[in-house]
Every structure is written in structure tokens, then in C-alpha cells.
Amino acid sequence: MISPAEGLRAAFTEGRTALIPYLTAGYPSLEGAYEVGEAYIEAGADVVEIGVPFSDPLADGPTIQNTANRALENGADLGYCFELASRFSGRVPVVLLVYYNNVFARGAERFLAESAEAGVSGLVIPDLPIDEAVAFRKMAGEKGVAICPLVAPTTTEARLDKVAEAASGFVYCVSVSGVTGAREKLPQGAVDLLGRVRAKVSVPVALGFGISTAEAAVEAAEAGAEGVIVGSKLMQIVADGGPEAAGAWLRELRAALSGGAGV
Amino acid sequence: MQQETDKTGYFGSFGGRYVPETLIHALEELEEAYERYKGDPEFVRELEVLARDFVGRATPFMLAERLTKKWGGANVWFKREDLAHTGAHKINNALGQILLADRMGKSRVIAETGAGQHGVATATVAALYGKECVVYMGEEDTRRQAPNVLRMKLLGAEVRPVTSGSGTLKAALNEAIRDWVTNVEDTHYIIGTVAGPAPYPRIVRDLQAVIGRETEAQAQERLGGDPDAIVACVGGGSNAIGIFHQFVGREGVRLVGVEAAGHGLESGEHGASLTGGAPGVLHGSLSYVLQTADGQIREAHSISAGLDYPSVGPEHAYLKDEGLVEYVSVTDEDALKAFVECSRLEGIIPALESAHAISYAEGLAKELGPGKNMVINMSGRGDKDIGVVAEHVGIDAKEAEEASGDQ
Ligand SMILES: Cc1ncc(COP(=O)(O)O)c(C=O)c1O
Numbered sequence: 001m002i003s004p005a006e007g008l009r010a011a012f013t014e015g016r017t018a019l020i021p022y023l024t025a026g027y028p029s030l031e032g033a034y035e036v037g038e039a040y041i042e043a044g045a046d047v048v049e050i051g052v053p054f055s056d057p058l059a060d061g062p063t064i065q066n067t068a069n070r071a072l073e074n075g076a077d078l079g080y081c082f083e084l085a086s087r088f089s090g091r092v093p094v095v096l097l098v099y100y101n102n103v104f105a106r107g108a109e110r111f112l113a114e115s116a117e118a119g120v121s122g123l124v125i126p127d128l129p130i131d132e133a134v135a136f137r138k139m140a141g142e143k144g145v146a147i148c149p150l151v152a153p154t155t156t157e158a159r160l161d162k163v164a165e166a167a168s169g170f171v172y173c174v175s176v177s178g179v180t181g182a183r184e185k186l187p188q189g190a191v192d193l194l195g196r197v198r199a200k201v202s203v204p205v206a207l208g209f210g211i212s213t214a215e216a217a218v219e220a221a222e223a224g225a226e227g228v229i230v231g232s233k234l235m236q237i238v239a240d241g242g243p244e245a246a247g248a249w250l251r252e253l254r255a256a257l258s259g260g261a262g263v
Numbered sequence: 264m265q266q267e268t269d270k271t272g273y274f275g276s277f278g279g280r281y282v283p284e285t286l287i288h289a290l291e292e293l294e295e296a297y298e299r300y301k302g303d304p305e306f307v308r309e310l311e312v313l314a315r316d317f318v319g320r321a322t323p324f325m326l327a328e329r330l331t332k333k334w335g336g337a338n339v340w341f342k343r344e345d346l347a348h349t350g351a352h353k354i355n356n357a358l359g360q361i362l363l364a365d366r367m368g369k370s371r372v373i374a375e376t377g378a379g380q381h382g383v384a385t386a387t388v389a390a391l392y393g394k395e396c397v398v399y400m401g402e403e404d405t406r407r408q409a410p411n412v413l414r415m416k417l418l419g420a421e422v423r424p425v426t427s428g429s430g431t432l433k434a435a436l437n438e439a440i441r442d443w444v445t446n447v448e449d450t451h452y453i454i455g456t457v458a459g460p461a462p463y464p465r466i467v468r469d470l471q472a473v474i475g476r477e478t479e480a481q482a483q484e485r486l487g488g489d490p491d492a493i494v495a496c497v498g499g500g501s502n503a504i505g506i507f508h509q510f511v512g513r514e515g516v517r518l519v520g521v522e523a524a525g526h527g528l529e530s531g532e533h534g535a536s537l538t539g540g541a542p543g544v545l546h547g548s549l550s551y552v553l554q555t556a557d558g559q560i561r562e563a564h565s566i567s568a569g570l571d572y573p574s575v576g577p578e579h580a581y582l583k584d585e586g587l588v589e590y591v592s593v594t595d596e597d598a599l600k601a602f603v604e605c606s607r608l609e610g611i612i613p614a615l616e617s618a619h620a621i622s623y624a625e626g627l628a629k630e631l632g633p634g635k636n637m638v639i640n641m642s643g644r645g646d647k648d649i650g651v652v653a654e655h656v657g658i659d660a661k662e663a664e665e666a667s668g669d670q
Contacts, residue, residue, distance in 0.1 A: 056546075058546075101554065101560070127282055129281070153285075177285050178285075
């Protein structure tokens with residue numbers, strides 16, 4: 001049997017850019033988030049990223065902050081988040097985007113055990129840089145849950161070496177110095193970063209933060225991204241047009257990526 | 264998993280650097296710059312000259328005779344940080360950090376503020392050094408500390424009200440950190456207290472420690488030795504660490520930190536993270552935090568905007584667990600009483616934050632008894648608070664408003 005972490009790496013197949021849509025657990029409603037995930041899977045998501053709503057999401061811009069606030073009002077607690085993850089994890093690898101205090105408060109051991117039980121493949125923890133994660137990473141390894149560290153345009157070469165060592169899932173390249181939020185164009189810094197990271201790491205490399213057009217996604221793929229993560233843009237579409245609209249948009253993105261440039 | 268970052272970022276098991284990767288490089292740069300300059304004679308001299316000529320240090324050490332008499336216990340001494348330029352201890356930190364920002368070649372500084380005192384201090388030093396300055400302030404705080412908003416604008420700073428959550432200090436910190444992540448190339452974040460990711464808690468402590476060094480020398484001169492107790496209010500904890508640092512672990516000196524009990528600890532509406540919270544991670548460090556079982560951060564409450572914060576600097580968490588400092592709390596109501604009492608008996612209108620320390624000091628003075636010496640850190644002046652106080656104690660609000668325009 002392959003571990004969830006291995007399943008995650010396998011979602012990045014040679015010659016195809018993995019599509020990694022994000023949803024906030026509990027948004028627009030507890031049941032609505034499930035419909036959003038279903039729409040993503042139908043549209044061809046290769047990995048689903050589920051955001052655990054946090055009261056103080058430092059790395060997020062207004063769009064995702066608003067979804068998190070709504071989700072918390074809706075009663076999206078940790079138990080619910082794991083339950084939501086377990087509904088998808090049999091069909092597609094699921095990663096959780098979680099702020100560290102939600103992990104810490106639960107107890108790292110217990111959080112990891114519950115993640116594994118829900119079939120979660122990997123964790124993205126935006127406020128747990130690699131230096132703070134040494135013991136946690138070891139525990140996660142024992143539970144078969146992958147760690148997907150983030151790297152940013154400001155990450156030095158020396159730190160990239162450490163990331164290369166620490167990553168067991170994919171490396172999450174942050175396209176800009178900034179918070180999440182839809183942006184029109186792929187910044188030059190993102191292209192440079194992808195190049196620097198791919199030269200160092202052996203696990204797959206995905207790009208996120210601000211990807212909101214098919215052109216930007218295709219550009220990212222051409223620059224070497226093996227996966228693209230789309231969050232704020234999809235949450236905006238869910239807010240305006242519901243899960244189907246998000247699914248439709250994602251299908252177009254899939255087509256654009258598989259078409260010409262998607263390598 | 265606490266200890267394995269590079270040792271320097273922790274106080275026991277508290278502290279660390281829990282921030283987005285984008286900021287790590289900036290924090291490393293800051294740490295390097297600080298290590299390079301803190302012992303640099305030119306830097307030290309520039310800071311000393313400005314502390315003297317611009318801030319007005321050393322601040323006085325004053326016997327509060329009428330309070331001493333009224334309380335009938337230990338001699339009550341005030342360390343007069345309220346007399347520092349801009350009206351609070353916050354300037355000690357802001358000044359040191361602007362010197363660092365300047366040497367790091369940053370053209371823009373940002374800050375969060377609760378009571379507005381740190382915002383004013385930052386706007387002030389930004390004016391002095393010709394830097395662009397943006398201050399994030401919870402919307403509720405822009406209302407209750409309105410005079411300070413005006414002061415910041417006069418000094419040329421942009422004040423950005425933050426509406427998320429209850430519109431107080433926590434929200435302002437979130438927004439300041441988001442700004443920093445976005446503009447890290449040209450911007451230095453002048454955090455206002457001993458919280459945040461390493462190396463901030465240590466830098467801010469070192470810059471505030473001047474309060475305790477002066478207190479030690481002044482006590483030596485006036486009392487012939489150390490005081491028996493030192494009391495300070497604790498929001499993020501910078502004025503408290505500032506006056507405690509020199510005395511931590513010293514035999515015979517009781518150190519007491521006073522948090523905001525708001526409507527009472529049992530009400531759940533307070534700002535007492537050390538006495539009413541649990542370990543957790545907020546704003547870049549592991550410390551005591553007010554939170555739910557799931558790790559969602561709770562909104563704090565205090566009548567005093569500077570203490571209305573659901574966490575506390577990590578060094579305080581360490582000092583608490585080691586039993587080196589006692590932490591207690593005082594309600595809104597008791598702080599208000601102390602505010603008025605100090606104004607009327609000593610002719611000093613204290614900041615509502617400092618009034619928490621004064622309130623607790625009454626009981627402590629009685630406990631220590633006559634002949635002993637107790638120092639209260641008068642962290643700031645209360646001009647900014649007279650509107651809020653007037654609302655609560657029924658002084659004619661109109662009078663108070665006019666007065667608040669006058670400071
Ligand atoms: C006068 C005064 N005292 C105390 C505080 C609380 O901060 P800290 O605990 O960092 O001293 C503030 C904060 O705004 C303040 O303005």
C-alpha cells in the first residue's frame with residue numbers, strides 16, 4: 001500500500017501540470033464547502049487543498065480572510081475540517097492549509113493522527129518555517145503525512161538547501177512577497193524562484209499566491225511549475241456564482257494547461 | 264518542538280519565529296544589523312544623545328507623597344516615563360529602531376498601535392529621520408484614543424484604521440505584518456512591544472531596559488539601595504520588561520506585572536493572557552494566548568487600548584513559568600478608580616494602562632508596609648484617555664473633549 005504522502009507525489013505526473021484548487025473548509029457553508037470540493041474533483045483537480053479557517057490568518061489577503069471568518073461563524077471546527085477532508089481523500093490527495101496555532105492547540109501528535117486518519121496526504125503550514133518544524137517533521141514522517149514547505153522570492157540559497165532536505169510532499173513556491181489574493185499577472189520574481197527551486201529539490205514544485213488567470217497558470221507551467229495552486233480567485237467565484245461556476249472556471253484552466261503550453 | 268531553532272530566538276520554551284517564509288530573510292537581516300550596531304560606538308552615541316536631548320532622559324524618579332500617606336504602607340515611587348517626549352515609554356523603542364531602520368537603508372517604516380502612544384512615537388521618530396510612516400490602528404481604538412490619531416497625522420504619518428475583529432490591537436498587528444510581508448524590500452516594521460518573532464522581543468527589551476538601569480541608579484541615590492518591589496502594567500509587556508530587566512532574579516526585589524482583567528477574569532472579557540490564557544502561537548511567537556480549545560484566538564477586552572491584546576511577549580511567559588515575576592490582574596473599574604485617585608492626589612493624569620499598575624500597587628503597598636519602597640512604572644500620561652474616562656466616571660464629557668484637544 002502506498003502512503004498518503006507517496007500518493008501526493010504521484011499526483012504530479014510527468015508532462016502534466018497538476019491542478020491544485022483551494023477551498024476554505026466551512027465556506028460558504030458547512031455543506032457548501034463539500035459541494036465546492038465535489039465541483040473541483042469533477043473539473044479535474046489533481047490535489048485538493050483545504051484551508052482550515054483561522055481567526056488570524058496572517059498570510060492571507062481580504063478574500064480568504066473573509067471566507068475564514070464566515071466559516072468560523074458557520075461553526076467549522078477542526079473535527080469538521082477532518083471530516084470534510086475524509087470525504088475527498090479516497091478519490092484525490094488532500095492537503096490541509098493550516099495555521100500553526102490550530103495544530104499546537106490540538107497537540108501536534110493528535111493533529112497528525114487525526115490528519116492521517118482522515119486520509120490527509122500533506123500539510124501546508126504558512127507560519128511554521130522549516131527551522132521551527134524539525135521535531136514536527138519527524139512526527140509527521142512517522143504518521144505518513146507529508147510536509148509541504150513554502151519558499152518565497154526572498155528565500156536565500158542557503159535556506160533552499162534546508163527546504164530541499166525538509167520537503168516530503170511538494171514545495172510550495174509563493175509567487176510574490178505578499179499575502180494571498182488574485183493578481184493579474186505572474187510576477188517575474190515567481191519565474192526566477194521556480195528556476196532556483198527546481199535546481200535544488202527533488203520533490204514536485206507547485207506555485208501559488210495570486211494565480212487568477214489561465215495565462216498566468218500557463219506561464220507558471222512554462223517556467224517549470226509542476227503544479228499550480230489557485231485559491232483567492234476560486235473563492236471569489238464561489239462567492240459570486242457558487243460551486244458550479246468555480247468548477248466551470250477550473251475546467252477551462254485545465255484545458256488551457258493541457259492544451260498548448262501545459263507541457 | 265520548541266527548542267531547536269537557533270537558541271537565541273527563545274526564552275526557555277517561548278518565543279521563536281513563527282512567520283511566513285517571506286519574512287525570514289528580513290528578520291535575519293534585522294538580527295545581523297542589530298548585532299552589528301548595538302555595540303557600535305557611533306550608534307550608541309547617537310542613541311544616547313537623542314535619548315537625552317530629544318526624549319528628555321533620564322526621566323525623573325519621584326516620591327508620590329500623598330498616595331503614600333493615603334495608602335498608609337510602603338513609600339510609593341513613580342518612575343516618570345510619562346514625562347518622556349511624546350508621553351510614554353514607547354519612544355525608547357521607536358528611537359532605537361529608527362536608527363536601525365536608517366542604517367539598514369529602509370525608506371519606509373510601519374507600526375501597529377493600540378493606545379496610539381507607539382504610533383505617535385513612531386510617527387515622531389519617522390519625522391525626525393525623514394521616513395515615510397504608516398500606522399495601523401484598530402478602528403475602535405482610533406475612536407477611543409482620538410487625540411493620538413490627530414497627533415500622528417500632524418507628524419506626517421498615515422493612519423490606517425483596521426476594521427477586522429473587534430477593531431483593536433490584535434487586528435492592527437495582523438495588518439501591519441501583512442503590510443510588511445508585502446513591502447519587505449523597503450520597509451522596516453517598528454513593532455511596539457516585546458512581542459512578535461525573534462529578534463524583536465530581545466531588541467525591544469534591550470531598548471526599553473534603560474528604564475530599569477535608570478531606576479537602579481536613582482534608587483541607589485535616593486534610597487541607598489534597591490527598592491523592595493516594582494510594579495508595571497503588562498499589555499505586550501515592553502514597559503514592564505523595560506523596568507524589570509535589570510532586576511530579574513535579584514534577591515529582595517519583588518517584580519509584579521499587572522494585566523488587564525477587563526470585566527473580570529471570570530467574565531471571559533479581559534486581556535490577561537498570562538493569568539487567563541494558555542501557551543499558543545500568535546504574531547510570530549510562542550507565548551501565552553487567549554484562545555479557544557481549537558486554537559482560535561479570542562478577542563481581548565480592556566478599557567485601556569494598550570492592554571487590549573490577547574497575547575503577551577514571550578519573555579514574560581518564561582518569567583512567569585520560572586516564577587521570576589508575579590503576574591496579577593486589575594479590572595476596568597479598579598483601574599478607573601486609580602486613574603482618578605492619582606490625578607487628584609498627585610496632580611498626574613496617568614495613562615489608563617499605567618492606572619492598572621497603580622491600582623494593584625495600593626494593596627501591595629499595604630502588604631509591604633511602612634518603611635519599604637515600591638516603584639510604579641508610570642508608563643505614560645493619560646491625556647489620550649480623558650474622553651473615555653469622562654464617559655465612565657461622569658465628568659462632563661464636553662469639558663473633557665475640549666481638554667483633550669489641548670494637550
Ligand atoms: C502608556 C502605556 N503603557 C503601557 C502600554 C502597554 O504596552 P506594554 O505592555 O508593551 O508596555 C501602552 C501601550 O500602548 C501604553 O501606551
